[in-house]
Structure formats: C-alpha cells, structure tokens
Amino acid sequence: MSPALFNIHINDIENSIPDGLAINICKYADDCTQDEVVSQDSSSHMQEALEAVQEWSNRNKMTINSKKTKDMWICFNTAIPAPEPLVIGNEAVERVNSHKLLGVWHQNNLKWNCHVKNIVRKANKRMFSLRECRRANLPTEVGITSYESKIRPVLEYAALI
Numbered sequence: 540m541s542p543a544l545f546n547i548h549i550n551d552i553e554n555s556i557p558d559g560l561a562i563n564i565c566k567y568a569d570d571c572t573q574d575e576v577v578s579q580d581s582s583s584h585m586q587e588a589l590e591a592v593q594e595w596s597n598r599n600k601m602t603i604n605s606k607k608t609k610d611m612w613i614c615f616n617t618a619i620p621a622p623e624p625l626v627i628g629n630e631a632v633e634r635v636n637s638h639k640l641l642g643v644w645h646q647n648n649l650k651w652n653c654h655v656k657n658i659v660r661k662a663n664k665r666m667f668s669l670r671e672c673r674r675a676n677l678p679t680e681v682g683i684t685s686y687e688s689k690i691r692p693v694l695e696y697a698a699l700i
Contacts (some may be wrong), residue, residue, distance in 0.1 A: 555595035605630040
C-alpha cells in the first residue's frame with residue numbers, strides 16, 4: 540500500500556516545473572528523473588527546474604537527497620563548454636560519466652561498455668552456485684534450475700542492449 544500512497548503523494552511534482560522550461564520528468568516507484576534537450580544556441584534550464592522541485596518538496600515536507608542526485612551531460616561537440624554544476628540547496632550535484640537507472644547503466648558517450656561489464660561481472664559471481672551444484676554431484680535438473688533462476692535473469696534483463 541505504501542508505494543501506491545507515495546505515488547499519489549508525488550503525482551503533482553511535474554506541475555511544479557514551469558511549462559516554458561521544456562524539462563521532461565519521469566517518475567518511477569520511488570525515484571524521479573529529469574532531462575532536457577538543449578540546442579546549441581541556448582542554455583540549460585535544469586537549475587531552475589531543480590529549484591522548482593526543491594520548492595515543491597519543501598511544501599510537501601519531503602527532502603531531496605543531493606548525494607543520490609546525479610547530473611549526466613551528453614554532448615558530442617567539443618566546442619560547447621560544459622554547463623555550470625547543478626546545486627540543490629547549498630550542495631553541488633555530482634556530475635557523472637555513467638549512471639545506473641532502473642538496472643541499466645547509461646554512459647554519457649551513449650555506449651554500453653559499462654552496462655555489459657557490470658552484467659558480466661554480476662553473472663560471473665552467480666556462476667559460483669552452478670559450480671557448487673556440479674561439485675556436489677547434484678542432478679542436472681538442480682543445475683538447470685539454478686541457472687534459470689539465478690544467472691539467466693541477469694543476462695536477459697535489458698537484453699536488447
């Protein structure tokens with residue numbers, strides 16, 4: 540019941556961002572992301588959107604954890620200087636080159652190396668249970684069940700990537 544109540548509570552968060560800012564907001568179970576496309580001749584309005592969300596959170600007696608908030612800037616043109624760092628309250632938001640969102644690692648160069656590396660690392664850790672099944676001379680069905688329940692889901696999650 541509490542996830543449903545939380546979603547009802549934050550349902551109006553996007554209304555706090557002025558329409559003219561052209562900020563996209565996506566809400567997840569207990570998370571929220573904001574993104575913006577900035578053309579070459581204009582400037583970012585993300586700081587204004589963050590301030591609007593900060594005001595909304597204060598009105599709704601919630602706090603934004605600036606340590607969990609990340610800023611990722613994607614730009615392939617080297618002539619454009621990076622925008623100013625984002626600030627929540629008095630704390631700067633960390634700018635990152637890669638970030639995990641809903642189990643998928645995204646990189647600022649739009650490649651999938653980081654995601655694939657993390658999936659392979661996670662699957663290799665879980666291979667231990669499969670090796671233990673073989674070492675214990677358990678029936679093949681136990682190994683198959685172990686693979687299908689522990690390793691295969693890791694490999695298949697976001698497999699289109």
